[in-house]
Amino acid sequence: MPHYHQAGRIPHKRHTQFRKPDGGLYSEQLFSTEGFSSNSTLLYHCHPPTEILRVDEAYSVAPRVAEEKMLKHRSFQGFHIAPQDDYLQSRVPVLVNNDLHISLAAPRRGMGDYFYKNADADELLFIHEGSGVLHTQYGQLPFGYGDYLVVPRGTIYQVEFAGADNRLFIVESFSPIRYPKRYLSKYGQLLEHSPYCERDIRQPQNLQTIDQEGDFVLRIKKKGMMYPIHYGHHPFDVVGWDGCEYPFAFSIHDFEPITGRVHQPPPVHQTFEGTNFVVCSFCPRLFDYHPQSIPAPYNHSNIDSDEVLYYVDGDFMSRKHVTRGMITLHPAGIPHGPHPGTVEKSIGARETKELAVMVDTFHPLQITEAALGIEDEGYVRSWTA
Secondary structure, three states, X not given: OOOOEEEEOOOOOOOOOOEOOOOOEOEXXXXXXXXXXXXXXXXXXXXXXXXXXXXXXXXXXXXXXXXXXXXXXXXXXXXXXXXXXXXXXXXXXXXXXXXXXXXXXXXXXXXXXXXXXXXXXXXXXXXXXXXXXXXXXXEEEXXXXXXXXXXXXXXXXXXXXXOOOOEEEEEEEOOOOEOOHHHEOOOOOEOOOOOOOHHHOEOXXXXXXXXXXXXXXXXXXXXXXXXXXXXXXXXXXXXXXXXXXXXXXXXXXXXXXXXOOOOOOHHHHEEEEEOOEEEEEEOOEEOOOOOOOOOXXXXXXXXOOEEEEEEEXXXXXXXXXXXXXXXXXXXXXXXXXXXXOHHHHHOOOOEEOOEEEEEEEOOOOEEEHHHHOOEOOOHHHXXXX
């Protein structure tokens, strides 16, 4: 999805001899998440990226889906997910289907002495609290509050956090995460009506070639299993790369809201899309400017999609009792809308400071056992008070 970028040293022509100072060949690797039919990147390694020393026993990391299935509005207290020291152990799936998994994480530390690769899914990491650096074969991506980190499937990475208080909202997509098609020209440029542009996309920087021999553990996630595989050389031994497939960062604070005389529908907030789902960013913005406008959203029926809203910060004029890190699930089949009293209260308001991430899925989501442990059971009755 990103545009062409180049870092480090690469040969003049692809698939040609590229030699080290000692005369040996660098090892070329094609990286593409849809075979040879979509965007790709060429990476040049000091050593072949295939030198496996041994494979440890795999273990399951598949989410445990709860038996309970009910057609009702749900709410979950995301900050009730207990912190864990390790990054991977801290990731807790809460809502899942065959298109994506939505997880919460509260890691105190990064990944220690191992590396990670998701071989099944693109990952969208939203940084709610904390800061640090995402280390990859492509270079480094510094991140902080409000950043989306988009990591294509198959990317090897390590996370380094600056402190111990970190909160993440994570979407694992089993299809590529893309810019919405309507934002793009037929040649792939972000158009003038897009709420962000190429200048807002942060590419990996500070490429460092680590040419080390040893025993490097790469944990690879595939089909709900984690495979610890030991490699003979450091995976970040890349001297250069170029192409259009690489991890990048985009800050929710760089999203430019689209407003109008009357209340705008949720698609104006769309930020990314995958197969059978969209991701939207609700950001601080001026309210509608028609003299009789009602800023609060109208009641609407979820006929085709489940709506997930993750509350980040600010005051939400259509909801009562909102907490940071709260997740609401409004399932397909029944309507939802503003809480009682919030419509009248919104009239005359000039702006909102709300900040939230929304995920709409076009196939039903299943609730995990972990999600039941942080559920607010009274939410379904919150429209009657």
